[in-house]
Amino acid sequence: MTNQTTAVSTPASTPRSEPLLSVRGVSKYFPGGSSGLLGRRGKPIKAVDGVSFSVEQGQTLGLVGESGCGKSTTGRVISKLLEPTSGEIRFNGRDIAGLKPREMRAYRSEIQMIFQDPFSSLNPRHTVGTIVGAPFRIQGVKPDHGIKAEVQSMMERVGLNPEHYNRYPHEFSGGQRQRIGIARALALRPKLIVCDEPVSALDVSVQAQVVNLLEDLQQEFGVAFVFIAHDLSVVRHIADRVAVMYLGKIMEIADRDTLYSEPLHPYTHALMSAVPVPDPRKERRRERILLTGDLPSPSNPPTGCVFHTRCQKFREELTDVQQDRCRTELPVLTEKTPGHEVYCHFPAPRAGLTDLLKTGVPA
């Protein structure tokens, strides 16, 4: 590789004080659907609404939350596949939020994406060689020993047989296709890969293979991941830091161990209490926090705290005065302990849940 080697071998190439990626107050609104006969523009869909987080070099940020909460949109905005409506995205010391596509070119090789669906994210008419080699051609990068040699060594690295260079995606299993996507994303040695549900479509046994591969590659190439998933157990395994999203906003963000041992936000509590664990005795006695109602529409989010229409704490524990506050006053993401930020007026640990997460209920 000619122009990438420095990025690979010197992990400290960004100014020390600044994280690799720093997202400040980023929003993405989609135009609302036209409604009625006059084709009136509806209210904008606030898919992402003022999120802030950062990702350190070589680290993994997990992004979790229910379907439709804005995880993929956040990922696409970071990768600049979508233009943010507002906010700042600092990558490697520079604000890339407003960069024009032409100016983005230099960054394309440094931020890559892996998608959920290993079946539809690969062009069925292209061979593996063409798919994995595409980033070189698009970016005009000429590896030292030629594209084919580079692609084949990458294939080998992700656990594919280099002799399958000329095969087509349909000749591979789901897990192998995901490896092809990983090889393509890694081809240019990016600094950041946004992985959008990369293992959600895979069976557990194959999922574990791919998770291990991603961890190995991170070690080897020092690449940072934004790892989007709705499986909280997988995220706990792979992430260093975790952000929980709901209706376009971050509800809680903390280091992995802090978040999983002492979650403070009622929504995080609900999510964690809902994850089934493979232990029937624990399952029989555990308390599940059932969320009521459906996800509100992101074009018409509730007033005050966006979670109040479904919050079990609001429903069961708060006084009328406190409830009024939830209904009317917008919470802000506030740091409770260093590095642990929560969007809630009344954040607190939840006893039974914390026990289950830390040590498990003794059998």
Place this chain on the structure above:
Amino acid sequence: MTTPLLAPAFRADGSKRPFLEVKDLRVHFPTADGLVKSVDGLSFELERGEILGIVGESGSGKSVTSLAILGLHKGSNAMVTGEIWLDGREIVAATEEEVRDLRGSEMGMIFQDPLSSLHPFYSVGTQISEAYLVHTKVSKKDAKAEAIRMLEKVGIPNAPNRYNDYPHQFSGGMRQRAMIAMALICQPQLLIADEPTTALDVTVQAQILELIKELHDELNSAVILITHDLGVVAETCDKVLVMYGGQCVEKGLVDDLFYAPEMPYTWGLLRSMPRMDRDRQTRLTPIPGSPPSLINVPSGCVFNTRCPFTDRVDGDKCRTVHPDLQQGATPGHEVRCHIPTAQRQEIWLTEISPNL
């Protein structure tokens, strides 16, 4: 009905048949590439009030099994053999018309993708009332009232108004609940749920599983829950059947399967999942390789191409001799593996369990 009237509840030997009995079920599909043995010699029993979980990787034959019980292979090119007895009636040999009668009255189903079973051009409510009217002689008005009651029961907010909504106006979780309402309005004695929550968030999954359990308690129905999530099984089921390569490789009570599993494939599944209720592992332990082809099923044990324990079996037996499903450490716990029971228990206790 062509099935005899008196005999069916009893077997030839005079013993009483369980509510559902599947015996040596085989479902094979002739294809251009060869014969696909999707299900190959599957047997199990289920009583009313029990929930059976069927787990296995994708392509292991779970859905094909459920379609066979529902009689939905009839009229396709599938070659189905064996016996399926439901409440004294045999399904494999029954006519299409006979099973159609059973479906909806005795059997209800919930599929993974609710859009594929809800018609896009009819309102959700109408479809639920229609399902009710097929098997119950009531007025349209009463059917509508019942449908609204069911929609409320499954937690659709504002059900009388949502009755007229079309499927695309419902969210994924609501569609799944509407399907459950449709399956349950006929009070089925057997409910088959094929990956009912796989596409859903954990929060919605928890709601749906709660609903299935609640309604199962109320009707005392038998339930088959197909999933690839062992956590869901632990949460919901009384019994478990593990499928691999079209065969049952282990089955037993839920506690046997989770606290004393004996089959290397089950161990592999348990080991490969990251768990929130345990200390975080530095590294996951996947099952190497990928599932077998069902056209060229491996000779010997189906799992031998991926099994890390073949060296515990004498000679080349794993590769040459197909192990029978035999009783494990406790009655009702059956395992398909050449390693002797005592040695399997030892491996579980010393090598597998401590590292989960």
